[in-house]
Amino acid sequence: MPQRPKAITGGRALLGLLLLQAGCAVFFVGGTLIDLFGTSSEPISWRTREFMEIGAGLGLLLGMGLGWISFREVLRRGRHAESQLRLASGAFQEVLEERFEEWGLTPAERDVALLSIKGMSTAEIAQARNTSEGTVKAQTNAIYRKAGVNGRPQLLTGFIEELMGDGVVPGGARGLKSTD
Incomplete structure (x- = not known):
């Protein structure tokens, strides 16, 4: 048109x-x-x-x-x-899946990472997954270690910057850690 x-x-x-x-x-x-x-x-x-x-x-x-x-x-x-919002949403989901695969996250860690990125607290994730908060904390620490970040804000920032094409994470790190 x-x-x-x-x-x-x-x-x-x-x-x-x-x-x-x-x-x-x-x-x-x-x-x-x-x-x-x-x-x-x-x-x-x-x-x-x-x-x-x-x-x-x-x-x-x-x-x-x-x-x-x-x-x-x-x-x-x-x-x-x-239409652009649907494309961005799909692209974000693709980036998540690619990174989760590259980092070698277990299915449980993938669930925890996704819920964490969605903004749920440790207690909310534990309740949603029917596990203890200690288990969720251990899984989030494993996720951060595999991703090469220090916490949830840096993890989320890495995904956002990757989608924006910037690739720069505060603190001098470049993008999200990839196992390439």
């Missing part, structure tokens, strides 16, 4: 569109109120009034058309963002 010009979908254009439609609506409502209450001091010719109404009507139609184009663009951008 071709990219729409920013003039149609940009913030200023949408504000201008809103002001155009508001002006047209004020014209119609104002004209009706003036006619209803007879407050017009000097009537304008019917021909002039008809041209003004046609102009206001065309303004509303133009606003509706540009609004539709903007609406479709917003939907397209939303679908694109969702």
